[in-house]
Amino acid sequence: xxxxxxxxxxxxxxxxxxxxxxxxxxxxxxxxxxxxxxxxxxxxxxxxxxxxxxxxxxxxxxxxxxxxxxxxxxxxxxxxxxxxxxxxxxxxxxxxxxxxxxxxxxxxxxxxxxxxxxxxx
Numbered sequence: 001x002x003x004x005x006x007x008x009x010x011x012x013x014x015x016x017x018x019x020x021x022x023x024x025x026x027x028x029x030x031x032x033x034x035x036x037x038x039x040x041x042x043x044x045x046x047x048x049x050x051x052x053x054x055x056x057x058x059x060x061x062x063x064x065x066x067x068x069x070x071x072x073x074x075x076x077x078x079x080x081x082x083x084x085x086x087x088x089x090x091x092x093x094x095x096x097x098x099x100x101x102x103x104x105x106x107x108x109x110x111x112x113x114x115x116x117x118x119x120x121x
């Protein structure tokens with residue numbers, strides 16, 4: 001049984017060297033955005049990155065679901081091509097999966113040097 005493609009990609013090429021066309025961008029992005037929202041739950045609720053990424057992901061998911069065409073979605077998110085949006089979503093998901101090991105929400109181990117933010121040195 002084949003899946004119905006909700007928003008088929010109207011392009012034959014992306015115009016970006018090495019970037020392949022995604023035949024069913026709706027399915028790819030929908031899955032990536034839902035996975036991102038699930039993975040964000042592994043981060044502390046008070047962590048600002050989690051809050052902002054959840055907000056942005058939910059906003060884009062809503063735009064994706066309302067879009068009547070790939071071009072309409074690209075315009076709504078101010079993107080040159082949907083393949084770039086898909087790559088950004090993949091990169092965001094990779095980062096989210098690495099954050100628990102880094103725990104950037106934890107306090108610093110030691111005090112920062114007094115002139116750390118002074119420029120020029």
